[in-house]
Every structure is written in C-alpha cells, then in structure tokens.
Amino acid sequence: MNDKRTMYWTMFAKDAQKSGSALYARISEGVVRDDELKAMAAGSRKGQPHAPMLLGAVKFLLIRGAQHELRRFYPGFDGGAIADGDDPFPAFRDFCFAHRAEIEALIARRVTNTNEVGRSAVLHAGFRAAAKRMGEPFNAIEIGPSAGLNMIWDRYGVRYVRDGETVARISPESSLVIDCELRGAKAVPAGPTPRVDRRIGLELNPVDLSDADDRDWLRALVWPDQVGRAERLERAMALFESARPEIRGGDALALLPDALAVMPQRQPLCVYHTIAVYQFSGEMRETLDAILTVAGLRRPIWRLSLEGVPQDGTWPIWLTLSRYHDGTVETATLAEAHPHGAWLEWLE
Numbered sequence: 001m002n003d004k005r006t007m008y009w010t011m012f013a014k015d016a017q018k019s020g021s022a023l024y025a026r027i028s029e030g031v032v033r034d035d036e037l038k039a040m041a042a043g044s045r046k047g048q049p050h051a052p053m054l055l056g057a058v059k060f061l062l063i064r065g066a067q068h069e070l071r072r073f074y075p076g077f078d079g080g081a082i083a084d085g086d087d088p089f090p091a092f093r094d095f096c097f098a099h100r101a102e103i104e105a106l107i108a109r110r111v112t113n114t115n116e117v118g119r120s121a122v123l124h125a126g127f128r129a130a131a132k133r134m135g136e137p138f139n140a141i142e143i144g145p146s147a148g149l150n151m152i153w154d155r156y157g158v159r160y161v162r163d164g165e166t167v168a169r170i171s172p173e174s175s176l177v178i179d180c181e182l183r184g185a186k187a188v189p190a191g192p193t194p195r196v197d198r199r200i201g202l203e204l205n206p207v208d209l210s211d212a213d214d215r216d217w218l219r220a221l222v223w224p225d226q227v228g229r230a231e232r233l234e235r236a237m238a239l240f241e242s243a244r245p246e247i248r249g250g251d252a253l254a255l256l257p258d259a260l261a262v263m264p265q266r267q268p269l270c271v272y273h274t275i276a277v278y279q280f281s282g283e284m285r286e287t288l289d290a291i292l293t294v295a296g297l298r299r300p301i302w303r304l305s306l307e308g309v310p311q312d313g314t315w316p317i318w319l320t321l322s323r324y325h326d327g328t329v330e331t332a333t334l335a336e337a338h339p340h341g342a343w344l345e346w347l348e
Contacts, residue, residue: 005038006049011134012051014047020168020235021225023073023088023258024055030089037096044107047279052114052221054311058092061099069096075331082262085092111205113146114221117236118229118341119306120153121160121180124170125344126304126319127153127270133321134268134302135196140151141259141269143252145201147209147218149236151245154193155237159317160344185346188335197267199245202252209237253287260295274295274316275339289329296324306337319344 013028028051031037041050062070062077071078073088098104131138145151158165159172162182168190171177176281182188207214220229248255256271263269271292277285295301301324308317319335337344 002167004043005312008050009038016223019223021223023075023225024051024124024223026087027055027089027092030087030093033092037093038103040096040100041107043104045111048111052112053107053110054096055150055223056104056110056112056217056220057103058095058099059224060217061102063216066095066099068095068098075227076224077232082324101343110217112221113205113207113218115149115207115218115231115233115236116148116177116229116275117149117156117176118180119339120150120156120304121178122319122335122337122344123153123159123274123304123339124156124158124193125188126272126306126321126334127194128191129348130270130302130304130321131194132189133323134300136268137338138268138270138302139198139263140196140200141256142199142201143256143271143273145203145206145247147207147214147237148201148245148247149233150201150274151199151201151247152236152243153315154196155239160188172239174202174239174241174247176232178232178341180264180341181343181345184236184346184347186346188344188346192253193261198263199246200262201245202255202259203249204251206247206249206285208279209240253284253291256288256291257295260291260301265299266332268297268302270302270304272306274306275308277305278307283322286323292322292324293327293329298328300325 009032013025013032016024016028041054044050044053057255062074070091073091085306144153155174157171157177159169159177159179160182161179207218209215218233222233292301294304303322305320306317317337317339318333319337320331320333322329322331332348334348335344335346
C-alpha cells in the first residue's frame with residue numbers, strides 16, 4: 001500500500017512540475033518521503049485523489065487566515081514565486097501537524113469538486129459543432145457540474161490565440177473572457193453562440209455558492225501559482241449569481257432518466273460532461289451508455305464529452321460528440337485539449 005502511495009505522489013510531483021507549479025512540485029516531492037503525511041492524505045473519501053485533498057485543505061486554512069511561516073511561499077498570500085534552492089516542504093509539514101485535526105476533518109468531509117471554467121473555451125467550440133448537427137435552440141444536461149460554473153459556458157467570452165495572434169473572439173463584452181491557445185492548422189467552429197433553452201445539472205456533491213465555506217473550498221482547490229485560474233473563478237462565480245441554472249443533487253445515473261424525460265421532446269437534447277466520467281467505474285460507464293441508448297430509442301440524444309485517463313504521466317483529453325438513436329451510437333472525435341482548457345487542437 002505504501003509503495004502505491006509513493007508512486008502516486010511521485011507522479012503528482014512530476015505533473016505539478018509540468019503544469020508550472022514549482023510550489024506544489026516541491027511540496028509533493030517532500031510528501032513522497034513522508035509516510036505520516038501520506039497517511040494523513042489517505043484519509044480522504046473513497047475515490048478522492050489524495051494530493052488535491054491535502055493541498056486543498058492546507059490552502060483552505062490559509063484562506064481562512066491561519067498564520068504561519070508557510071504563507072510566505074504562497075502567491076496571493078505573503079509570498080511569490082519559489083526561489084531556486086528555497087524549500088517550502090519543512091514549513092508545509094510543520095503547518096500540517098500544527099493544524100492536524102482541522103486538516104483531517106476537511107479531508108474526510110470534502111471532495112475535489114473543482115470547477116475549472118477554462119474548459120468552457122473548449123465547450124464553446126464543441127457546442128458549435130454539436131448545434132450544426134442537431135439544431136437549436138437545444139436543451140442541455142450536465143453530469144457532474146460541481147458548482148455549475150460550466151453550465152453557463154455561453155455567458156463567457158473566449159479569445160482563441162494562435163502563435164501569439166488573436167484569430168477569433170467570442171462575446172468580448174463579457175466580464176469573463178477566457179484565453180485559449182489554438183494548436184494545429186485547423187480552425188475552430190465559428191458563428192453565433194448556440195442558443196440553449198433549458199439546462200439541468202446532476203451533481204452528487206453540489207457546491208452551494210451562497211455558502212462561504214463552499215466558495216472558499218473552490219478557491220482552495222485552485223493551485224496557488226495559477227493566479228489566472230483564481231481570477232477566472234471569481235468572475236465566473238459573480239456571473240453565476242445572475243444565472244443560477246437548476247442543479248439536482250444526488251447520483252447522476254439515478255437522476256438522469258427523469259432529467260431526460262422532462263426535457264421538451266421537440267427540441268434537441270445534449271448530455272455533456274467535462275473531466276467527470278473518468279472517475280466512474282467501468283460498470284457505471286456502461287450504465288450511462290445504456291441509459292442514453294434506451295433514451296435514444298424515442299428521440300436522438302447527443303452527448304458531448306471532454307474526458308481522458310492519465311497515461312504514463314500524461315493526460316490526453318479528447319472532445320468527442322456522440323449521437324444515440326434507434327439503438328445505435330455514432331461518435332466523432334472533435335479535438336484534443338488541455339484538461340483546464342488552456343489549449344485546443346481541433347481535429348475534425
């Protein structure tokens with residue numbers, strides 16, 4: 001068991017380094033060698049990743065004003081970029097044991113319901129491709145929306161950039177404009193933003209943005225080095241206040257048939273999910289496929305998926321569009337993308 005935890009933290013440290021977080025990379029390298037901290041992180045709920053839970057719990061307490069030397073290593077608190085040779089791990093370890101009871105309680109109770117709104121830059125392109133096939137206005141059901149910030153993807157603007165040059169702008173007047181790098185030679189789908197009539201989210205652990213604890217936990221899950229992500233989160237939460245789409249709490253697979261049934265039959269319907277279904281077991285993924293296949297016997301059901309599974313220290317993410325109808329499923333791969341929507345390569 002301990003070997004598995006060591007391998008996990010080693011991989012996470014490498015991923016943090018690749019993602020540009022020197023702070024989390026160095027902290028994680030220290031945890032690799034620390035059995036007590038690995039055991040503390042392992043107190044998370046089943047299926048929850050240990051590293052984001054431990055790191056998120058620590059940042060949550062810093063947000064709430066915990067005073068400690070550790071603050072000087074965290075951008076946005078008292079710190080800045082990690083200097084060469086500077087080691088934040090001793091301070092991190094001391095903080096963890098000074099606040100052990102609070103950290104263990106957070107790890108046991110909370111889940112990593114990160115709501116990365118950068119993914120909406122990918123959804124903008126995906127829903128344009130979907131709308132050209134299925135028509136509009138359409139209705140949408142999101143599986144695993146967390147706080148629901150990506151349910152209002154069409155309220156955000158997007159600036160697509162290739163080689164440092166802006167090649168497309170969408171809704172530049174929005175209070176939140178997401179930058180997304182375009183890779184490859186192909187252009188993303190253009191045109192007006194598709195119209196959505198009704199939207200429902202199905203979430204096992206809904207985030208209540210009217211609750212200060214829930215808002216701070218979302219903030220805590222954003223890596224400290226990634227200041228741009230933190231700014232996007234704040235602006236997205238403000239936009240959400242004026243929209244507040246319907247989110248139903250509970251098991252998404254149990255709730256999905258009813259959600260499908262209440263959507264207007266004469267309008268297109270799209271079920272979508274972003275970095276959520278990869279956490280499903282094989283049986284759960286088969287159940288989801290079966291539910292959509294059965295629903296597709298009565299009407300076409302579309303499915304937009306932004307998912308991937310870590311492989312050899314990398315995380316390829318694919319945007320796919322499927323059509324369920326008359327017992328058959330047709331799937332097209334639209335794009336490859338960064339898990340947070342930082343870049344997009346259109347393939348279709």
